[in-house]
Amino acid sequence: MSTLIERLARLDSCAVSDAKDSLGLSAAVSGLGRKSGQGVLAGRVKTVQLAAGKPPADAPKVHLGARAIVAADAETVIVVAHPGIDAGGWGGVLSTGAQIAGVRGVVVDGPIRDADEAAGLGFAIFSRTTTARTARGRVYEVSTGAPVSIGGEAVADGDYVIADGSGVVFIRAADIEPVLAAAEKIAAREAAMVAALRQGRPITEVMGANYETMLEVKS
Incomplete structure (x- = not known):
């Protein structure tokens, strides 16, 4: 671990x-x-x-x-x-x-x-x-x-x-566990967005709703 x-x-x-x-x-x-x-x-x-x-x-x-x-x-x-x-x-x-x-x-x-x-x-x-x-x-x-x-x-x-x-x-x-968990989710979302761009999806689509809700970290 x-x-x-x-x-x-x-x-x-x-x-x-x-x-x-x-x-x-x-x-x-x-x-x-x-x-x-x-x-x-x-x-x-x-x-x-x-x-x-x-x-x-x-x-x-x-x-x-x-x-x-x-x-x-x-x-x-x-x-x-x-x-x-x-x-x-x-x-x-x-x-x-x-x-x-x-x-x-x-x-x-x-x-x-x-x-x-x-x-x-x-x-x-x-x-x-x-x-x-x-x-x-x-x-x-x-x-x-x-x-x-x-x-x-x-x-x-x-x-x-x-x-x-x-x-x-x-x-x-005292905050390290929740901060790490939230940051890892944000990093994963950004990595998925970059992958989508490399696969040819338009940046206007990739950086639309996904980007604006980036900080809405859900469990």
């Missing part, structure tokens, strides 16, 4: 976003684009919260993101809530460390740096933008594993995420 992550990885962000729409759930987070890696990134969230400024004097002397890598497992996608200033919320040494630890990829709601280095590793990163500016003295880590907000979406440790060339979608752990 396929695991939930395996099922999620066989889908795409659009089908999952549509499934969440059909269930009355908030859908995709816009503006988080692929900076490195290929294909579909799917896994379970390990959160990191960053803040602008210098760390408090009594803060642990640990590089941002390092604790998330140590806490990760083979299902982990690290998700970083960034304060939005022009300073990298993820970098090349972190990408190498994360890949060695088996992390599937990273999503950063802000800028990252060393994008070419991550691309050379084949390590998946999605972010708002890129920068060459260091986080040193500009950004520090507040927490690992606490709830965060990504693009206005509440995201918790252990939630699910799918990211690809179209966008990033988070799924609450």
Whole structure:
């Protein structure tokens, strides 16, 4: 039997976003684009919260993101809530460390740096933008594993995420089963529509009633 992550990885962000729409759930987070890696990134969230400024004097002397890598497992996608200033919320040494630890990829709601280095590793990163500016003295880590907000979406440790060339979608752990079931039905409908087009049916017929009722997922 396929695991939930395996099922999620066989889908795409659009089908999952549509499934969440059909269930009355908030859908995709816009503006988080692929900076490195290929294909579909799917896994379970390990959160990191960053803040602008210098760390408090009594803060642990640990590089941002390092604790998330140590806490990760083979299902982990690290998700970083960034304060939005022009300073990298993820970098090349972190990408190498994360890949060695088996992390599937990273999503950063802000800028990252060393994008070419991550691309050379084949390590998946999605972010708002890129920068060459260091986080040193500009950004520090507040927490690992606490709830965060990504693009206005509440995201918790252990939630699910799918990211690809179209966008990033988070799924609450409590919602994963119904979202997967709905997304699989939507994907199957789209595949049937494509097959019909290849068999010569007119696109006006194929994308008529079927397309307009795509989100009406029935049991």
